[in-house]
Amino acid sequence: MSKEERIYYLETILHVMRQTSIPNMKTPVNIAKFIKSETDNFIHQRFEFIFIRDETKNTKVKFLCLIIPLFILSYFVILQPAYFPPENELHGQDEINMDNSYIIYENGTMELYVDDQFYSIVTPDDIKMQPYSDLKKF
Numbered sequence: 001m002s003k004e005e006r007i008y009y010l011e012t013i014l015h016v017m018r019q020t021s022i023p024n025m026k027t028p029v030n031i032a033k034f035i036k037s038e039t040d041n042f043i044h045q046r047f048e049f050i051f052i053r054d055e056t057k058n059t060k061v062k063f064l065c066l067i068i069p070l071f072i073l074s075y076f077v078i079l080q081p082a083y084f085p086p087e088n089e090l091h092g093q094d095e096i097n098m099d100n101s102y103i104i105y106e107n108g109t110m111e112l113y114v115d116d117q118f119y120s121i122v123t124p125d126d127i128k129m130q131p132y133s134d135l136k137k138f
Helices: 005-019 029-034 037-073
Strands: 103-108 109-114 117-122
Touching: 005 037
Parallel strands: none
Antiparallel strands: 103 109, 109 117
8 A cells, every 4th residue: 555545544443443432322343343442452553564564664675675786796896905914924935036046956856946055856847837947957
């Protein structure tokens, strides 16, 4: 129902309640059952339901209209903090490049040296990939 129709419906109920509360008035049996003191709570609930239902429905629709797009968009956006690590965490991280690294082939193994210190053993598969493929080999 539209808002005007709901108001008209509730006004009709109030009108019937007022008519049945007039003393010495004969009320039909159906109306007497409809408007009894025990049913006052029921009438009150009916009024609340008619007005609150529309607001609740709109709230649910608004909530869904907000949540569903956010849920879908959450698959397209990844929030990650971008920062540079502190200087104290950078120590011990060696950069392997042509200026400070080389490979020595000894006794069938290839040893990688960084800053003139043994760093690790390089496999034949590693030697084909960057940065190892650019290093000097002795």
